[in-house]
Amino acid sequence: MEKTITLFTAYNQSSYPLIGHGKRNAQVLKEAFANIDDSLNGDMYGSGKVIEQFQDRMAKLLGKEAAVFFPSGTMAQQIALRLWSDEKGSKKIAYHPLSHLEIHEEDGLKELHHLEPILLADESRPVLLRDLQALSEGVSAVLLELPQREIGGQLPEYEELEAMSAYCRQRGIKLHLDGARLFEVLPYYGKSAEEVCALFDSVYISVYKGIGGIAGAVLAGERGFIQQSKVWKRRHGGDLISLYPYIVAADYYMEQRLPLMAQYYRDAVELAGYYRTCGVLRVRPEVPVSNMFHVHSDLQKTQLEAAFIRVAQETGIGLCSTIREHKAGGVYFEVSIGDRYADVPKTKLEEAFRVLNEALKDEGSESRE
Structure with missing residues (x-):
């Protein structure tokens, strides 16, 4: 039969x-390391030339003062929202009902950081200015995902994005970008990464999704914010003894695929x-x-x-x-x-x-x- x-x-x-x-097999890592000199020194607990130079390049690419490499985007985004919550003195944050934090992280934001999400818009479309205007209570931060993966990669128009950024800044609300696939939306917007990121107070990007690296994420923002995020990274166990295999792969595939x-x-x-x-x-x-x-x-x-x-x-x-x-x-x-x-x-x-x-x-x- x-x-x-x-x-x-x-x-x-x-x-x-x-x-x-x-x-996603061993060939991904072999290709990334094919031309790496044997004398390359790895990083150690978040320090070292290989990680520091990469973080500086990412900060420049995203138009932010500083950046830090995380082993996962889940860790990076929870920490970013925790920092904005602490700064504002409010546990309330807002994002789309199909945000990764809401449906894929086993309530980590709530259980680990005791934050209180407010869900914006409905499940059929991205967050728009009118959703922010309809908030009946103050929030410390708003997270926007570009593109919104769970609804087919939909996006707000760029003018709408600018309006949401201005609205948040006028009201002292921090705006965080879930840019796991940020580089993939730039051709549609006709903008650079720096231009889009200028609308946000903090930015997360993935180095393995569309880029195709092994794993990892980058969080970028003002220098003081990033220094605080490094403390929380240590608290979360994110300072692995070495992260350089992820960084070398990220660097290699970014060079190959961003163009x-x-x-x-x-x-x-x-x-x-x-x-x-x-x-x-x-x-x-x-x-x-x-x-x-x-x-x-x-x-x-x-x-x-x-x-x-x-x-x-x-x-x-x-x-x-x-x-x-x-x-x-x-x-x-x-x-x-x-x-x-x-x-x-x-x-x-x-x-x-x-x-x-x-x-x-x-x-x-x-x-x-």
Whole structure:
């Protein structure tokens, strides 16, 4: 009896998997260290040339006085909000209901720092100025995520972002940027990292998501703020004896991929156009504003998986590896464009969507019978 193949397996066995940069295996570290001299000295408990020079470069890139490298963004952001809370003397902070801090961190912000989140906007759109204006109680800080990952990478328009920044500054509210994917939104905004970060009092970036490093994060802001964050980093156990493997990889892949962010964005817009030709699929946002978007459908999960498995087996194109059920109904999957997309011949991509449309029609017909 033939064993049924899973979507995850079909995707990983395909000749052209479309998502991301590639497998996160030992090759990532080997490539980053290929040209590193054996005499490189590692950092020790947050000090040393390799970490200090990297932090200085990150501060300059983001237009801030200082920056510090953290082993995780979870640690960096909780500490940033704790510092702003202590400075303002208020435990209340505000962010989107689908913020990473709210849904992926086991209430760390509440349990470790006793902060009291106020949820802004609703789950279908990003935070806007009117949401800040509707706050009925004072908050110490507002966190904005650019782009808002859990809703397909949606963004407020830049003028809206400027208005929110001005509103917070007029009222003494600290504005923190969850910029895990900051560099991916710069092509849409037509701005530099420094210009966007100038609207915020503190900034976090990831060095492994779109950049493709091993792990780690950077927190940037005024010098005094960063000095305090280093104290909390030590308290959280974030001063590992050495972080240089993460830093070397981050430095290497930033140099490789920051110049490609505009191409990733254009590729996402192109791929979303292919998905819009499929009548039973909906792209969110309809036209991407970064290198990522979500695709939704009312088909059953098993039906959509079967369609994508067929595409992978017949054309060699892996469109996605995981399909999730949405709590509001239907199913969806995430598309995030990186290096892999450029390797796919356009004729193969067109063939894949021709087969996908046929497969979706067949699955739809079966569900009506």
